[in-house]
Amino acid sequence: MAPITRRTSFPSVIIDKDTESEPSSSEEEEEEEEEEEEVQDEVEEEEVSEINNEKEAEESLDPKRKGKAPICISLKKVCKVCKKAGHEAGFKGATYIDCPMKPCFLCKMPGHTTMTCPHRVATEYGVIPAPHKSSRNPLAYVFECQLGRRRTRFKPAHVIPDQVSCAVIRYHSRRVTSLEFHPTNDNILLSGDKKGQVGVWDFDKVYEKIVYGNIHSCIVNNMRFSPANDGTVYAASSDGTISCTDLETGMSLSLMNLNPNGWQGPSSWRMLYGMDLNKEKGVVLVADNFGYLHSMDIRSNNKTGEAILIHKRGSKVVGLHCNPLQPDLLLSCGNDHYARIWDMRQIEARSSLYELAHRRVVNSAYFSPISGSKIVTTSQDNRLRVWDSIFGNLDSPSREIVHSHDFNRHLTPFRAEWDPKDLSESLVVIGRYISENFNGAALHPIDFIDTSTGQLVAEVMDPNITTISPVNKLHPREDVLASGSSRSLFIWRPKEKSELVEQKNEGKIIVCGRAEKKHKRGYESDDSDDDTFSSKGKNSKSKRSKLKSHVSTHKTKR
DNA sequence: ACGACATGAAGCC
């Protein structure tokens, strides 16, 4: 498949006169600004009362400036980022204009803004392959050896689920923090939120909503199904507990509680972040916000051994992942800017096999799903890094990809995750922070990136989804993508399959990918207080009201 | 159509 850059797949947007970012209006604004700059000079506060012009008065009444001493008030428009006059940062229509005084918001380098950042124009620009290393994956290498030059295309084109197939709006009451597909039941998705609630959603039955509210009291950071029993799920939470829940009954056991004495202040409150299950060893591994790794025996629910310091003392360990092929290998990452590889047989403080250095906090680190020979990390320096243990070495990343996934305290941290179905172990999915103007709407796409080339394979978006989607999970068997936005869940399928699903579910509420009618403010802020709705067809409203009664199985136990 | 606010990490002293 020929690599597709953003340029070719999304030709430059022609601004429609009907859209918000009408060129004529922005011209007017600019003219207005110029006028203001000419007319308005700095004035003393005393003069403020004499100002009759409403507009001028409004602008001069800055509450922060209220004081007794005579102070100067600038009526010039001021950049909200650097507080200097002469330019303004912010949205002009659906396009965000960066402050030129700050380093690029995307690549963090000074000298240019996001608008002119080379990484924005073509994502593969500046993608750094390490010298003298092959970035090809091991399977590709084997194929190449076997087939030589006679080979045609062994790597199938990636199938991208890019159409919203169904959605539940406001499934959660707080932002979604984790998603997990059921290991055997194809239509079951688990979602955890900031409040500690765990949702079980069958996206074949979009009106049925089950939310367990009694399992955790705050952020559900990670969920994993039991390898022995697929009706049981483990979850790690910032309330300092690991829960083990039976999905049928909703009955939950607390396996570990790091805060047995309750809240004693923020300096002692322990939170659990990274979690993974080690099937071979029969343990639940979990890491806390003080740098320690804990393990529990799955069968006896007993703690095994003492907690081990695996990251800088006092720093958060946000991710843990067991190698899919080598059960002795464990990968951790955290706020001390490192991802580390450990040998489970001889794990103790400072005994890591490798330290993968990053410039900022590492949000996530995952072994590749099949061979486990590659690692993808997501760091808050806006870069994805691929580390290849076979064709590279672990001293430096074999590739760095600039990608917008900035940290924001109000967003769940972005995590790049491998496509578990991709045999070439190259495709990852990650939400994008920075918005882009798509036909007049500022949208935050979900990106599919081929880590073997650094290229953006697809950017998935829907005009109705105006929120950022930091949590994304690819289905382990089907061409399905689940996205968690601020409070809503979305299921994406490839276009042709979406149509099939729509036919199959005739009469059910399905949110179609290409809404005919443009929702100005998107799904999330629709007036409707329904939990699900369709943007399709003229009779969707009547369908909605008919089906409203179905949305009633909200099981909240407390 | 606003303002308040939730609340994590970096950077400075």
Added chain:
DNA sequence: TGGCTTCCCTGTCG
């Protein structure tokens, strides 16, 4: 080390 301040493309509620 710790106690501030600042922050940039949020999103919701009142």
